[in-house]
Amino acid sequence: xxxxxxxQHVTVRYGPEAPAIxxxxxxxxxxxxxxxxxxxxxxxxxxxLYACVGLIPFDGAITVGDxxxxxxxxxxxxxxxGFLFSVPDDQILFPSVIDDIAFTLERRGLPxxxxxxxxRPLMERLGIAHxxxxxxxRLSHGQLQRxxxxxxxxxxxxxxxxxxxSLALDPLGQEELAVLLTAxxxxxxxxxxxxxxxxxxxxxxxxxDDGEIVEDTVDFxxxxxxxxxxxxxxxxxxxx
Numbered sequence: 001x002x003x004x005x006x007x008q009h010v011t012v013r014y015g016p017e018a019p020a021i022x023x024x025x026x027x028x029x030x031x032x033x034x035x036x037x038x039x040x041x042x043x044x045x046x047x048x049l050y051a052c053v054g055l056i057p058f059d060g061a062i063t064v065g066d067x068x069x070x071x072x073x074x075x076x077x078x079x080x081x082g083f084l085f086s087v088p089d090d091q092i093l094f095p096s097v098i099d100d101i102a103f104t105l106e107r108r109g110l111p112x113x114x115x116x117x118x119x120r121p122l123m124e125r126l127g128i129a130h131x132x133x134x135x136x137x138r139l140s141h142g143q144l145q146r147x148x149x150x151x152x153x154x155x156x157x158x159x160x161x162x163x164x165x166s167l168a169l170d171p172l173g174q175e176e177l178a179v180l181l182t183a184x185x186x187x188x189x190x191x192x193x194x195x196x197x198x199x200x201x202x203x204x205x206x207x208x209d210d211g212e213i214v215e216d217t218v219d220f221x222x223x224x225x226x227x228x229x230x231x232x233x234x235x236x237x238x239x240x
Contacts (some may be wrong), residue, residue, distance in 0.1 A: 003028040003063075004159050004187045005052060010060035012047050012211075021047045022058070023211040029187055031158065036198035037191040038223065039208035045191035046086060048208070049161045052189070053078050064159065079108065082152035082186065086164040088136075088144035091151065097139075098123070098132040101150045108155060122150050125180060142168040149177075153184070160188045166197045175200075195224060 005028070012022040022044045029035050039045050051058040054074035062069040064077045085091050094100035098116055101123065105115035123129040126146045136144060145168050152160065165181075166174045178200040181188065192198050198205070205223040207215035215223055 002031060004031045004065055005029040005189065006061075006063040007048075007052070008061040008063075010048070010051060010058050010062060012044075012051050012056060012058045014056075021211050022051065024060075025211075025213055027206065027213065027216070029159075029189055031187050032185075033204060034181075034188040034202040035190070035204045035206060036195075036202040037189060037206050037208065038193075038195065038198070039191075041193075043208040044211040045208055046163055047211075049083075049163050049189065049191055052161055053081055053083055080157055080159065082155065082157040082160040082162075084149055084152045084160070084162040084165055086167060086191075088141070088148040091148050092136045092144060095135055096132070097128065097134050097136060097147050100136065100147060101154055104151050104154050119150070119154050122154050126150050127176070140168075142170070142173065145169065156184075156186070158186055160184075160186045160190075162188065162190045162192075164192055165190060166192060166194045 007025055007027050010022055010025045011020050013020050025048065037045050037048065047056065050056045052062055054069050054077065065080060067073050067077055069077055092100050094103060098119060101119045102112065102115035105118055106112055110118070120129060123132065126149065128143060128146045128150065131139065131143060136147060139147065149165060166177055169177060174194065174197050178197060181201050190198055190202060199220055204218050205215065205220060206213055207223060207226060215226055217223060
């Protein structure tokens with residue numbers, strides 16, 4: 001297998017003396033794999049995704065495509081990764097919806113008019129084409145989530161790192177998103193609490209518990225049983 005994402009003994013701490021949030025994690029994701037990252041709030045899912053694009057410091061080694069991740073290569077790597085934050089406001093920067101989405105393409109050298117034109121079909125598929133001229137400040141959380149997702153997908157990146165992509169979507173919206181994602185050729189690493197959603201999208205399931213991988217399997221029923229036991233025993237208390 002020629003993986004598109006490799007983590008080797010990755011550990012993350014938010015300070016030299018702080019306890020590890022991610023603890024010695026090693027994994028590979030293939031170029032055609034769709035992998036779910038499951039875990040309770042505080043288990044380290046978001047932290048691991050951030051580390052994979054160099055948004056936070058880490059110990060160990062991360063390779064995206066054929067490029068080892070470092071301070072010098074982080075910008076190049078981020079151009080080849082579609083990243084979705086769980087909080088849309090963290091990535092929506094422009095005064096109109098279409099300008100925000102098209103900027104992903106402009107950053108890759110497309111003229112503004114062409115970037116806006118190429119953004120339209122995806123906006124149609126996500127049901128946000130009618131919001132093109134709207135200010136993001138006027139949108140609902142669910143609409144913002146779709147705008148942020150469009151920005152992550154519009155350049156057809158080979159790797160998607162998605163943090164809670166189905167958050168704030170109703171069941172119909174989740175189903176539509178699942179159909180959209182399964183039609184893409186990109187590899188995916190999807191952090192989520194929605195096990196039914198990722199069951200429709202992913203074929204491999206990794207479970208984090210206190211910063212460590214406790215399950216890595218293609219057997220969804222095994223994961224579902226573990227997940228049910230953990231959520232009943234330990235109701236979520238905070239994000240992570």
